[in-house]
Amino acid sequence: MSPETMSVFSPKLAARFDALVEKYPLRRSALVPMLLYAQDEVGYLSDAVIAEVAERIGINENDVRSVASYYSMLRFKPAGKFNVQVCTNISCMLRGGYDIFDKFSEELGVGHKGVTTDGVFSLEEVECIGACCWAPAIQVNYDFHDDLTPENVPGILAHYRKQVQDKEKDA
């Protein structure tokens, strides 16, 4: 991608992508991680993101869409700033995963795939996240929180809310 082209990504991420595509025997190998990193920055895979990724890899947009729609971490709509992913798969379910989910749902006032009105949180019931022996576990964006009880829920939410408030204060 030539430097003068407008990018939807920050200069830092764009530079990272420039390097990423060169890393593999085939450019296309960068596609899945690139989509994920793009989502981390932009929040979701907007049309503009899809278009730019397609161009960077050198494939059609519908090809990108086809690949992106396969992976469950990738989304085409914005989620909350903090996406709370509660595992309810067997190991977590046996140790109260659904109670954790319900508690989050109650605290946030949204259900599965819901986003709070202030856009700070979204809630999602997810499949096994590889923390079975420390169940029940959740991920908030990429942070793991494990061995939870419903009592832990308000504290977790407060922790992230504070991050937002701190940032607002800085700004």
Next chain:
Amino acid sequence: MPKLVSHPDEVKIVTKRFGMGAAAIDKYIELGGYEAAKKCLAEGPDWIINEMKASGLRGRGGAGFPTGMKWSFVPKQSAKPKYVLVNGDESEPGTCKDHLIFLHDPHSVIEGTIIAGLAIGAKTGFIYLRGEYRYLIEIMQRSVDDAYAKGFLGKGIFGSDTEFQVIVQSGAGAYEVGEESALMESLEGKRGVPRIKPPFPAVVGLYGGPTVINNAETIATVPHVITMGGAAYAAVGSERNGGTRLFGLSGHIERPGVYELPMGYNLKKMIYEVGGGVRGGRKLKAVVPGGSSTPVLLPEEIENLGMDFDQVGKAGSMLGSGGVVVIDDQTCIVEFALRTISFYQHESCGWCIPCREGTDWLKKSLTRFHAGFGEMKDIDNIQYLAQNMMGRTFCPLGDAAAMPTLGFVKKFRKEFEDHLNGKPCPFAKHAELAVV
């Protein structure tokens, strides 16, 4: 941070550096790290493969294929570059062992990858981690960077003229991508749909080149096999099942966690002694021995069950990924079956009809059944559906969904019947499961 546990019965080979700060390369070196790779560089491919064969190490990803044999299938000469691919997609419910390896001993994975590369003559290795493991991906990437800085990776590794590069790759949420050929597709930037076999990856794999794919635990074990010597490693385990493996105890267990135990370790002992028994002193209802795709075992079936590939297979289930999920007597098996099948329905790649439609109908039937709207004929229907998926799907995910279902229906038919006629389930908490 996941809690580390331990038990006197453990034989710490793979986990021996856990909790010692070995993610720092200097610490890893201090603890004897990278010596195995240097030795392999000196000894050459035939020697490595012989040691691996002697170790009796069988793949820790699920199928238990002998690792040494797998490596020996890779043709010596190849027009296309060869590759090593480390499978860190770890997504089978009940499994979180690779998680700890990446966290506590990332360099063992890198070292194992180098050794596999030396054995087959590959110049590049990929370490693919599921996307959810972002913090582990960062640890792995840092470790790889450190290894490059030390000259352990790159154009001439350990001062030799042998080249070996390692690339850390992130997935983005897809269980099916753990299947070896789907993993290669994903790494090539495509949908995680498996490939037609033959050709097998050892002949035509990543980018069309011969490729060895191993589970992260398998790879992390490799340097230890080299250090100990194949025969010594083999001696730890049971017959035809060399060494130890990381068993993840989860569910209704008193002391959940990942324990490294010798192959063939008794399952009952594992639950009651290592894991401290069923949580709250409850009664054991059933146990899933090797991740959610393996059929459940009843308490009477685990009395004398040694946990290795052959013995669990003989007992009608599978050792799988070593994820032991303990279920107590207050659990609704129909709900458990439903949660299991919803996972496979959610994760089916959709490529082939029996899996795509089969998992979908199983989920629908079980949902209705569990909600109390089932009929007697549904039980047979569920069984019929699962039977007709078995062995007929494009890849083993279809079996992974059908097998446990058959187990639940066969072993807990009475409990299914008790759900009929609008009878509320005494244990179930959630009639509907939301994951879509």
Next chain:
Amino acid sequence: MADVTFTVDGKKLTAPAGTLLIDACRKAGIEIPSFCYYPGLSLQAACRMCVVRQEKVPKLQTACTTTVAEGQVFITESDEIAQARKATLELLLGNHPLDCPVCDAGGECELQDMTFKYGAGESLYAEAKQHREEQQWSPAVFYDRPRCILCYRCVRMCGEGMDVWALAVENRGARAVIAPNQGDSLNCEQCGMCIDVCPVGALTSGTYRYKTRPWEMKHVSTVCTHCGDGCKVTLGVRSANDGAEIIRADNRDKSGINNDFLCAKGRFGFDFVESKDRLTTPMVRNAAGELKPATWTEALNAAAKKLKEVHAAKGGSAIGVLGSSQTTNEENYLLQKFARTVLTTNNIDHDRTADYTAFADALAGHKDKLASLRETETAPAILLIGGDPTNEHPLLAWNLRTNVRHHKARIYIVNHRGIKLERQAKAVQGVPPNGYKDLVTLLGSDTNELAKGIAQEETLLAVIGQELNGKALTDFVAWALKRGNVRFAYLGDHANSRGAADMGLLPDRLPGYIPVNEPGAFAAEYAGLPTKPGLTQAGMLASAEKGELAVLYAVGANPAGQSGFKPDALKNTFVIVQDLFLTETAALADVVLPAASLYEKTGTVTNTFGDLQLAHKAADHAGVKGDFEIVVRLAGAMGVDVKMLVPFGTSSLTADFGQSRGAQAGEADRHAVWLAAHNLEPKVSPFDPLAVLDEIERLVPGYELDRLNLLGGNDAPVHAALPDNFVPLEVLAAPEMPATIAPTHDTLFTSSVFGRYSKTLTELKEYQEGTLAETAAD
């Protein structure tokens, strides 16, 4: 590969090692069901319908991916296998809407057929089926998700087959759908191949949907009338009150020169036939100067009277005849014979789109140098000079792509613009638009990559575009002949461009490019044949302007529609036009005769590669007549003994004049030719175009036909301009004014006059232009 022997259901079969079991079985008449397997496209093994049991293998195997090897033993039908297939069908039917009675595919549905066979009719599920609204993706393509069984044929056809890649799978598992490339619509070549390969009614055609049931149509295979490739097309026809109406075009039996291929024009562009603008009644210009409807007799008499008068007063040189590259060989042959023997003039030409004459001359003295279209799918090395096959010769482009995919063919492209086939090319060399004249120098270079590549090729198939004509063409052919091991194809437009030239719609050449001044065998047969070259089309128009050309007889020709036509060039000329529409020329005419389209008549056409095919009458339109019949009737009205023109019957004139045959003309004609071929008395009418086939075969070099093959519905290569019969160049006398060669450069959605009157093509064109504009605006 070496043959291997293996056993299927107890039968010993032999096939080359590595053949797919499913193909080997089908060849041996053992039907193995499949949804996802589609010959020629990549393997999927996704539907699991083709499962079979292989001895010593624990699981059922998919026949679509199993390759045969020596000594294998297979079972393809057993209770276990039937159960597996039945279970798969049950799973599909669980969600499949059982709306077969209103589904377009009903009666032609592979899922329906298999359900019938494996008896999976009973529903096992109490859950409601998922309903989703049908989507319109383009004017041509509709998608009904619940009917889709995800066999991925459409995705592969669009990507691998067409190299368009407009379809993809989105989402995963049970939520997977086929998705078009522009959100909810398709931006593509609109070829409709996806509809064609869909085994169920998930993809349906915008032009055909809900029109009829497949079994209510008669299916007639004929030849597409649009471009010079000449695809075989099967028309679905239903009777209508004004004749027989075409409602669908496809190539459902996958036979013929194009196998399963058809482009948008072939598939959707037949509707010009039903255009309300069709001429359906003859017209004559009255004293007040207005064109008024007339009876056939009045119109023919008016034309005949004028022709006779002028011929008597001024001779043949005052009359000009223009033919068409869209009429059949028989019609063209008859027209030039009429001109030369009845009107005694060589003033005959047609709308030339390529320089076939120069091409024939260049090849004089060389045997077997012309490539059939089929060869473009197998030739190991192809040099494509000029042209844009993707847009102008879609079947050729399809063949080249297939060749690269299946046989790793090497394609070398020389072009003055970028063309899509570059994506399949091994080497590409750009030239300036006027640079083709330096082609030979380029090819001789030992530094040019493309030239070096070609030099290393053992054999070469040269496909020459219309950019080459005259000397550039001759020079290139000479260079290639010297290089050796080469075969040629030359690209022209329209269904019968090549046939028009082959049949002598040329002022200086008789059929088979025989010079008029050395008429050979024609001298004896063509009474009154003038031996001086006549006027080219340009010459005729110039002559008309000067007031010398008193009559112009235009059969399917539209000189007034061409650029550079002077508005009053024909002011003083009596113009007779025979056409489908009131073209610019017809609007100027004194007599207008409504003619039938290729889909409404029987006859042969020669595609630009020289493959001869038989077009069958499929539709019928009240009021119109075939060009052949019109010419014969015009000759009759002039008082000519039509037996001189058309050698029909043997002894008497009491032959069947065609009235009894109706829409079945093709059948009767075929029968008659068959009789003739077996020395039985033919009762052919003078209006039966095939009555002149014998004469064509006898007199036209290169048209020694494999008639049985042709009548059997296959294409037969012709070798017009065969060297043996060919006259050295020196004896040629050329027309005074050079011929104009005007390629039409039709696109995927235009087809000269027909395209204008095809609603669907117009709609597709506007849709695609709109889509493109939208994309560009983003």
